[in-house]
Amino acid sequence: MDIKDYMQNLGRRARTASRQMAKADTNAKNRALLAIAAAIRRDEAKLLAANGEDLAAARAAGLEPAMVDRLTLSPKTVATMAEGLEQIASLPDPIGEMTDLRFRPSGIQVGHMRVPLGVIGIIYEARPNVTVDAAGLCIKSGNASILRGGSEAIRCNQALATLVKEGLQSAGLPADAVQVVETTDRAAVGELITMREFVDVIVPRGGKGLIARLLAESRVPMIQHLDGNCHVYLDDSADAAKAMAVVENSKTQRYGTCNTAESLLVARSVAATLLPPIAAMLTAKGVEIRGCAETRALVPNAKEATEADWGEEYLAPIIAVKVVAGLDEAIEHINKYSSSHTEAIVTENHTHAMRFLREVDSASVMVNASTRFADGFEYGLGAEIGISTDKIHARGPVGLEGLTSQKWVVLGNGQVRG
Amino acid sequence: MDIKDYMQNLGRRARTASRQMAKADTNAKNRALLAIAAAIRRDEAKLLAANGEDLAAARAAGLEPAMVDRLTLSPKTVATMAEGLEQIASLPDPIGEMTDLRFRPSGIQVGHMRVPLGVIGIIYEARPNVTVDAAGLCIKSGNASILRGGSEAIRCNQALATLVKEGLQSAGLPADAVQVVETTDRAAVGELITMREFVDVIVPRGGKGLIARLLAESRVPMIQHLDGNCHVYLDDSADAAKAMAVVENSKTQRYGTCNTAESLLVARSVAATLLPPIAAMLTAKGVEIRGCAETRALVPNAKEATEADWGEEYLAPIIAVKVVAGLDEAIEHINKYSSSHTEAIVTENHTHAMRFLREVDSASVMVNASTRFADGFEYGLGAEIGISTDKIHARGPVGLEGLTSQKWVVLGNGQVRG
Structure with a gap:
């Protein structure tokens, strides 16, 4: 032929x-x-x-x-x-x-x-x-x-x-x-x-x-559809129960999907209160934690995260965790390492929520919701031919x-x- | 450097x-x-x-x-x-x-x-x-x-x-x-x-x-912006005055622009009445007419159009003219030879107008209007960075x-x- x-x-x-x-x-x-x-x-x-x-x-x-x-x-x-x-x-x-x-x-x-x-x-x-x-x-x-x-x-x-x-x-x-x-x-x-x-x-x-x-x-x-290196950011004013629910669902509902969270960022002011119980939940579910130095100080069983971890789409029970100064550093980190698929902020602060929506350069940006919602059916499209990480057209x-x-x-x- | x-x-x-x-x-x-x-x-x-x-x-x-x-x-x-x-x-x-x-x-x-x-x-x-x-x-x-x-x-x-x-x-x-x-x-x-x-x-x-x-x-x-090989089609039920105005403006208002008409298609049933006066107007303005055999029978000063003329963007006082059986042949001809920029039908028939709008696969499709309107300012965009002949995005x-x-x-x- x-x-x-x-x-x-x-x-x-x-x-x-x-x-x-x-x-x-x-x-x-x-x-x-x-x-x-x-x-x-x-x-x-x-x-x-x-x-x-x-x-x-x-x-x-x-x-x-x-x-x-x-x-x-x-x-x-x-x-x-x-x-x-x-x-x-x-x-x-x-x-x-x-x-x-x-x-x-x-x-x-x-x-x-x-x-x-x-x-x-x-x-x-x-x-x-x-x-x-x-x-x-x-x-x-x-x-x-x-x-x-x-x-x-x-x-x-x-x-x-x-x-x-x-x-x-x-x-x-x-x-x-x-x-x-x-x-x-x-x-x-x-x-x-x-x-x-x-x-x-x-x-x-x-x-x-x-x-x-x-x-x-x-x-x-x-x-085209490239990887989904999705982030959840827990802001200074995050509600603890919402933070727990959103991280659990974003990371552990399914490990192999492109809208699964691969990185967790936590504002320094709330890291000591929010991180230990979330880490315990993740560990209990068999998720390996790879953290920055501050994370490891709060989560003794966390392994050391390398530069490569910030850009990784694991598609596996592994999560990279980083403590950040606050919203500015979170946005900067996401715009540097993300694959521009889906990112979520957990916050009660309206101004922070609106800044996250506007300044994070990803196809889906979310406030107080699981990254797992990034899906044609969940968005009401009825069906989906794929998820585009391009900016042109779709x-x-x-x-x-x-x-x-x-x-x-x-x-x-x-x-x-x- | x-x-x-x-x-x-x-x-x-x-x-x-x-x-x-x-x-x-x-x-x-x-x-x-x-x-x-x-x-x-x-x-x-x-x-x-x-x-x-x-x-x-x-x-x-x-x-x-x-x-x-x-x-x-x-x-x-x-x-x-x-x-x-x-x-x-x-x-x-x-x-x-x-x-x-x-x-x-x-x-x-x-x-x-x-x-x-x-x-x-x-x-x-x-x-x-x-x-x-x-x-x-x-x-x-x-x-x-x-x-x-x-x-x-x-x-x-x-x-x-x-x-x-x-x-x-x-x-x-x-x-x-x-x-x-x-x-x-x-x-x-x-x-x-x-x-x-x-x-x-x-x-x-x-x-x-x-x-x-x-x-x-x-x-x-x-x-991207490719050529503008734009067409005007005069339908069976075209109004003679609108046909004259639209052809004149589409072809002769400016010769070097991408939304200038380069080809004229005329329904056979109205060719004998519409073509001679339009050809006289074009000739009086110094526009060279390159026609099919039927056109040349009606317009003695028309030159012979070759296959290449149907696909040409002249950007000059030249127009290709073809007599067609009717709407179906016009749509087929346009979808074959057009650069998908802008096409206009002159018709009083609503069903033909709607079919032309739906079936002609070009960036701008018009009823009873000059192709010269295909422009950001005329469309109300306020300004224009270009005219896309692509289908994706814009x-x-x-x-x-x-x-x-x-x-x-x-x-x-x-x-x-x-």
Whole structure:
């Protein structure tokens, strides 16, 4: 197979399909989503069988257990995929919305119309559920998509692709609106991220290695997601109970998620009262504490934190703890070491809360709430294609609206410019 | 000079200044803008002298007349620069605006806060007025900027940079908030567009050669402006007077602007009535008509259009004219050949108008209005840093808001995720 030809062909077909998707009505898009959901429920056994072949091959190739885990489907996860599509069908259609139509002194009326981005390339790990989520979000937002999942999931992804195409066609939409790349050749990714004429945006969902490669090679704009080195800062006036609750939930509810707190900053004036009980809670839960000298004086079982700890996304039961002079040092530390994902302050001081919100340069900034809330569902987006740590276009959790753009609409009655 | 060191140093200082600019209050930013405006008026003679040296060098180097024209300052253009800053000072401050704060079932309140992008790199031709416009827009939007103007304007740009720094400092803002690159070495651009750690977005304002280079080499997201191959489509139900006015204004008001129409499409049913008088008007104004066979049958003085004409941005008194079957063919033609800048339909048919707005994939879509309206001032943005033909982030005329982003704000009272 000539990979370049193959990918260019996918791209050309996606571009054509994107024109039809852009004008598709809400009802047709919802019918397609519900038809795909029904087909997934109907073909549960086929999907599990395809997944079983993927799993056997992955195990034979010595794939690591965490990856095998994410690759594995069960009757429950198959049902969850179908439910996800049904939820997307129930969301309002963002496309075609016209807003802010205002008359200008020239007599024209100027406003915005929300429109699809066009063709979205999604590159992700071997997680079959992402195939369905991504296809669903792209259909509802009127985009065409080219999906390139991890090669270990190829059989299951192809089975899903067949159901997606069937659902699209049953609703009168083009089957090419969702195309799954059917080669596992890595060169396909290289084509996908450089076909500017056919691809409007790339959404990478994967590890740091993937992002690093795309940053170096992509010629298409990206909605990217780097690490989540999230901070909780306990301010001078923090309420002790809220501090305990927010740290516990931010750090220990789940260790492997990108919105989990990795660093705790504590104002010096409250460190002696707040840190020991919080450290005891963390230790009791098996969380390793890596602290600055002041932290270690208050928490004898804390290990010594090195410079590297301040920038680390552990994704593990480890937390870096630093005592700071107060709000200014906390903000400075966060803006220096954070990955700009999510940060929280615990404080009763309104001025400090407002300064933290304004001056911390991260996608989500929170007052008296757990960093774990940084999530499309919790924010009310209904669904999420990823969490952007970029500043351009979409920032933080990206839902349907992040897959759209706004064009300018001008309504006149023969006006010309003077 | 080690260009890499020099640019990295600018970048580091810009990043530091960007933190201070992000929290600067509206009053300080406006004071800086007004102080710079006053200094420009005060130092008119110095600026004209520096410009005179630039012009002498440019003429000696054989710079082409159009470029010399854009490089030239006069007392009037100096005053216009100052007025531009005063206008920017009078615009509302977009930064810090909080919107959509809604309670979620978890008890947290979630919304957006508008924030600066951070550090903006602007690369432009030898036009001193762009230095002032860009600096002003970046100051008001709370960004730090690194400005790299065409080398022919270096003396004048340095003189302007001194005044900008003076104005910033007089308002208590960091002088590094606006830095003008003081080397004409082209390697400086190479550094600017790859310093991801220090630059958040690149705004290129220049010719196709510049954009092509940046597309190939930039590692920083761009708000880019490609050509304006704008279309006017005269629909079956076009009003003859509106058709005449819109074509005349779109094509002939100014020939060298990106929102000038370059192609005219006419529905077959009205071609015989509408085309001859419009062609006579265009011919009388010295516009060369390049038409399809049907056009040439109706307009004997029309030359033959080639395939290349449909994609051409003439920036000259030339227009490509094609007779089409109707709305479907017009939309298809535009989506194939347009540069996605601005397109207008002339029609009295509501359904056709709405379809054109929805289905034409361009940054500005217009009904019964001249393409020349595609402009930040005409749209009410107050000022414009450029017109984006991208779909990501900002589309069409880019004003202050295009230089900002939104972060998520979460207000809680100790909530944790269940």
